[in-house]
């Protein structure tokens with residue numbers, strides 16, 4: 001109990017020290033938010049290049065501007081290190097490391113496990129350990145607690161434990177960390193109280209839930225909800241397409257209903273670290289419990305077919321409207337990032353579409369103002385080094401495919417210069433298509 005009081009007091013009087021482990025899309029904005037709230041933050045990452053960049057007061061993420069990093073580093077509110085032992089001085093340690101899929105689309109918890117193992121010997125007695133990474137219900141109790149116990153810490157007594165799922169949507173200018181209520185569960189009442197005090201510093205409100213598993217299920221539910229609804233609207237797109245009805249017009253009109261409907265838009269497939277991955281965490285857990293996640297599996301199947309559907313639509317449109325084959329056609333892909341106004345290529349359907357186009361023998365290039373070039377990815381190593389082409393000399397392209405609806409693209413210029421556009425994002429629904437033939441995909 002003494003330790004809870006100390007954490008609450010320190011949070012209130014501005015003398016709290018926190019460690020954030022994993023300085024990626026989630027961890028870096030989290031570290032900056034804590035630093036802005038007056039917390040002394042120790043940022044830990046295994047990637048030395050990230051630590052070097054941060055220590056120079058710069059950033060590698062468009063969603064965490066260099067100006068904020070520079071201010072946090074200059075004021076000593078943020079120090080960055082690769083050394084896990086630095087958590088020794090932290091009153092609270094927050095973990096935001098990846099939770100990808102492993103073989104067979106099963107949860108890969110190795111980053112969480114390695115992290116907890118690396119910090120466990122150094123954690124200060126009476127400090128709080130909070131997991132932010134997305135995991136399946138049961139994961140904190142089953143993976144984090146045993147590692148703490150093996151290191152000689154009794155959860156709830158020596159180390160307070162909470163699960164606090166990160167709900168941020170990087171690049172969303174309407175909702176930043178400071179606008180999103182925090183869902184929070186403590187291992188016990190003391191852990192909850194300590195976690196409340198820490199997260200109150202950076203969250204507009206806190207929604208306590210009754211168990212670690214409930215908090216884990218909340219996060220998974222939010223992302224399953226998105227995956228299933230996106231699959232539904234992708235399916236409706238095809239059905240309505242056969243009827244000559246435009247799905248975007250339907251969704252926009254349905255969204256005028258002030259209750260009982262929430263708009264989701266179709267697209268070229270799912271991307272990012274969350275929506276394509278998290279539902280499989282639940283499906284895996286369901287299988288372990290001898291039950292099924294049929295909706296979730298079906299949504300995964302429908303969504304992962306979308307990149308192929310875009311390419312098939314382009315192939316048909318080229319034949320019908322230009323009288324040419326996809327093989328040998330000059331195609332400009334607009335956007336390669338998985339969503340608008342970010343440079344995030346993780347799980348991006350843009351990579352899949354580019355790979356399919358090239359395999360089909362198309363002369364495919366891309367333009368993406370946010371992604372000047374494609375780095376090395378595990379799934380598409382053949383695309384490494386591919387660079388964004390300028391929006392010049394567009395006349396040489398026989399078709400364009402809209403993959404990402406970035407704001408700073410001159411869509412009217414595109415439609416004035418390229419005769420055929422396959423639009424998977426509905427960007428032309430409110431724009432003048434000019435000379436181009438616009439085909440929905």
Ligand SMILES: NC(=O)c1ccc[n+]([C@@H]2O[C@H](COP(=O)([O-])OP(=O)(O)OC[C@H]3O[C@@H](n4cnc5c(N)ncnc54)[C@H](O)[C@@H]3O)[C@@H](O)[C@H]2O)c1
Nearest residue numbers: 022023024025026045046047096097098099115133134166
């Ligand atoms: N990106 C999102 O939009 C988002 C939103 C909500 C929740 N999440 C969840 O947050 C978690 C982190 O996602 P992210 O997008 O920030 O991932 P990321 O890949 O951008 O960042 C993770 C960071 O952790 C570092 N790391 C890996 N192992 C480490 C270790 N042992 N010690 C220290 N650092 C280590 C990596 O070098 C990397 O910098 C995931 O569980 C994800 O599902 C992500």
